[in-house]
Amino acid sequence: MADGRPGRAFAADPSRGEQTNGPPDYFTLSVAPEAPAAAAEASPERAEPVVPADHPWAAMLAPPALGGRTPNAPALLRTPLTLPRTPGDVPPATQAHAPKDAPRASSAFLGVPGMPAAPTAPPTLEAPRPSPGVPRLFPKVPHEAEKRPNSAPNLSVPTLRLPGQCGAVPSGAALPQGALAARRPQMRTPSPNIPELASGRIQSLTAAALVERLQAEDPVLVVDIRPATAFGRGHIRDSVNLCAPSTLLKRKEFTLERLETQMLDPGAERERFATWRTHPANAWVIALDTDAVSATSMGRSTSGGGGPCLVGLLCKFAQEAYPGHLCWLHGGFTAFQALINAKPYIVRDEVQAVRAQSLPVSPEIVRPRGLSLEAFRLPTCDAQAPAQAANPFFDNIRQNLELSCGITDVVPLEPGELSEAQKARLPAFLQSLLALPSKKRAEHLAELFFRIEKSEQERLQGVMRRHSHGDARSDIAQLSARAAHPQSPTEREVPQDGAFPLSITAALERGMDNRYRNLWTFEHSRVKLSHPLDPNDPGSNYVNASFVNPLRHRGSHRVSIATQAPLPVTFLAFWEAIWEQNTHVIVMLAREFEAGRLQCHNYWTFASPKLSVEVEREETLTRADLGLTGDTNIAMHRVLLVRRGGATRRVHQFQYLNWPDHSVPDSADELLALSARADAARGAQDGPIVVHCSAGIGRTGTQIIIDAVVHYLRRVQARLDAAEQGAADRDASNVREARDVWYGSTDIIFEALSVMREQRMSVVQTVRQYVFIYLAVIHALAGSCT
Structure with missing residues (x-):
């Protein structure tokens, strides 16, 4: 580097179109296969982001007249939410400082409106052929690999060793089928343009107007996305509690059908939710959280929801060509329960009996106070989809969502020019790494990190199974x-x-x-x-x-x-x-x-x-x-x-x-x-x-x-x-x-x-x-x- 500071290879450079702050993820952005993709990095540290008023994305999320904040507007319906209509309106996502020979790939889990949708299952990716004299980085995994003791990878030995006690890779599978395979685009029929469908339709609704809707005879489906505990303390009569992970609510690929089958138990609640399919043009779908007053504010992570979650959910109805009105409740349930004439429509403590379930008594299971068995239960998901924990606790294991979509970035390691004397001061594993071409070096590090992430995903799922069923036989959670x-x-x-x-x-x-x-701490x-x-x-x-x-x-x-x-x-x-x-x-x-x-x-x-x-x-x-x-x-x-x-x-x-x-x-x-x-x-x-x-x-x-x-x-x-x-x-x-x-x-x-x-x-x-x-x-x- 010109300034002798090698770390600058990772600094965001606005002149190159790099985004230091990504857009809210319910836009589910990606780039075309011809351009490098920088995947969004969801994490606990971004659980409650707030889009500032001067941020370039705020203009896309806020109503044009009042910026999405109209707490005292008396109108029944407020200014419609304005969303981008064409892919050209969306700022590009870029891969920061990618080298010229970096692999061109597409993030399979993201989808720009009008671009090919993500594949339901990650396609395979052939392992790169090593150049003469370069150690093979992506070897075929022997069938017995899972039974051997785990250790750190060996750059010069053509065998794959797994990290920790949990890094299981399917026998006979080539390593690149994990982190990098899902980055290859798969051509499909373009999916509907969600922002275009939703533009002009999704509107905010006052609490007083919701009372009027409930008093009228038009069909109304109220979807409450707050946590189940808050829903039990008080909710609108006949509303449906859809306590889904915020990432799924904002992600276009996770459809209404999947929300219905994977997030709602069979019974009266799922039947009420399914009534949207028969709604006429004068019907209403109204989504609410705790206290959202703007389509741009994320809300508190402990209270659930936020504007993008509400809009993301309503966009799913627009994607299904819902004929009625799509609204989110301004001020959330907090504003609704403050109205005197709303009291007859509020129900409390109906789900206490369900939540009173406790874990089975076992000397190996510590009974968490106030938690139900559902807090540790993995649902049965579609065979094409990875197992995901649909509950208030384990639905936030970030690897459950991220690794299934192959979002591992490929980031170059460019330490600058090193003299032979400087290289001699490095251990052999770093010298071998630096001897690789830039592209292979970046891919190798991406694969190592993917294996660490995959190990943790399996470890946490094993922890859940152990808590849920007391199953001490599995070695995944050891x-x-x-x-x-x-x-x-x-x-x-x-x-x-x-x-x-x-x-x-x-x-x-x-x-x-x-x-x-x-983010939880391990007991040991x-x-x-x-x-x-x-x-x-x-x-x-x-x-x-x-x-x-x-x-x-x-x-x-x-x-x-x-x-x-x-x-x-x-x-x-x-x-x-x-x-x-x-x-x-x-x-x-x-x-x-x-x-x-x-x-x-x-x-x-x-x-x-x-x-x-x-x-x-x-x-x-x-x-x-x-x-x-x-x-x-x-x-x-x-x-x-x-x-x-x-x-x-x-x-x-x-x-x-x-x-x-x-x-x-x-x-x-x-x-x-x-x-x-x-x-x-x-x-x-x-x-x-x-x-x-x-x-x-x-x-x-x-x-x-x-x-x-x-x-x-x-x-x-x-x-x-x-x-x-x-x-x-x-x-x-x-x-x-x-x-x-x-x-x-x-x-x-x-x-x-x-x-x-x-x-x-x-x-x-x-x-x-x-x-x-x-x-x-x-x-x-x-x-x-x-």
Whole structure:
């Protein structure tokens, strides 16, 4: 790169038409087969995005007159929602900084209006033929591969090894049929233009107007998309509760028929929903959530819905050529129940008996308080479709939706020009990776990340089956020994006392303590307070935080705590955990607000009768302050005074400012320098460093694994240097092990992330972040690149 900063290959460049903030996903955008595709990256960290008024997509979502916000309009129907009519109206999605020889592909799960629809089953993709002298990256999987011990991939050995204990690939299947196969377009008859069908039809309806509709004789179908618990506390009589994942409501390919058969149990509710098929032109379909007042606001993840979910659902009716009126309720159920004349139409507690089901009594199953068996049940889906969890908890396992659509990006790894001396400072697995052509290198990393994602999908589905049926026979939900006991300095076997270490029931029970509803902590690695905060609530020892130790099984005992940005209701639990773990350093990888959305609350000024926190000193750190060139502000350093029970401790908080949500920093040097500064602030007897972003998975996991791998490989390198200089080593086996690591073909990064995924789910959230790990490790070991 011209500026010598290799990480800039991942920065968004508006001049190239790249989108730093994608459109709301109910547009289900894609690009034609001739252009590269950048898949949308759905995640917990985008559970509640808000489209700012000045965002280029806001104009497409808001009514032209009043911008979609007309809370006091007296009219029966408000201004129609304006949606784009032609593919040309839709800004292009691009693959950021793809090399010239990057594969041209199409995202199979997305569909631009008028373009070919996604295939129902991913087509096959032939493995690329290796060039002469290049190791084969996509070998055929032997039938016995699933029975062999799992390990990191080997670039020079033509066999496929699977990650963790859960990475099962169908026997006899070529590896590219996973992540990349679904990217090949399949020609089909173009599907209807959903925005064009919906334009001018989908309108907002006031609560008072809904009362008038209910009093009239015209057929009305009211669809309530709130969670079942909220629906049970109060709902409109004869309404249908369609508690479907927001992604499915906004996705065109998930049709009304699939919503009906997969999300509604057979019975009266499904029959009421099916009446839309016989509605005349004067009929109404009215969708509502908790409190949506705009077609652009996403709503709270815990309350369900939001404007795009409502519009996405109504678009499905438009796609089926529904002849009647399509409306969403302005202000949601909150506005409706506030009307006096709406009281006769509100029904409460009709579903309490259904929700009162509990899990079967078993010593191996922890009974989650207040959760029904349906919370852990996988439905039977169409044979053509992947198994998906249609319930309020497991429907948010993001891999259930993402991997079935093959959205894995192919992101180039371009470290810049490395001299031979710099390459010599790298372990063999990184040298082999850099020796590959750019295209094959990118495909290889995409496949590795796909395998990690696939392993986690199978692991979480196994966890669900274990909770639902108490099925201990399946090895899908088993914890590997290398991931167990992350706090222990040595590897220990998984306990066989009947406990389920991958249990997530504690996280489900403490739903209000989780910032995002689809991120749960595993029982074996979660941070537990020594005493409940409330003596009457044994579960109040919970905090959404996990111990991670990715390379402990290789003798590198470097424990970190990965956690979410604490919520106001969890401030006390967060600081109690900090105190009990003797933590003196916090690394914060998010701004408080990003893209107009709250990412992290201010937890560093806090007071309670038991514990208080105040800022003693605050300073801005520039690049020069961290030993780099330039004077750009990149971080904040706060010294915090934590007082508890008459004792006082100082805690250093380092807040990195240049890491966009769901993306990567411009360059690796800033993150490496900040990590070194944070490590220097930690005393020899201090406890683990606490790392968090917003959800505590994407940016958090990326920073932790970079720090762990760099620290480990530097130690291996130092041991080899000492051996070459004739320095005696007390244990010759340590030198042999160091040589095996440095000159072997085992991918340490892949191995470390496989272990971390068993300790905290979804850490390192995107392919771009995964590739950035390799870039940062190369940068740390080889030095600056030109």
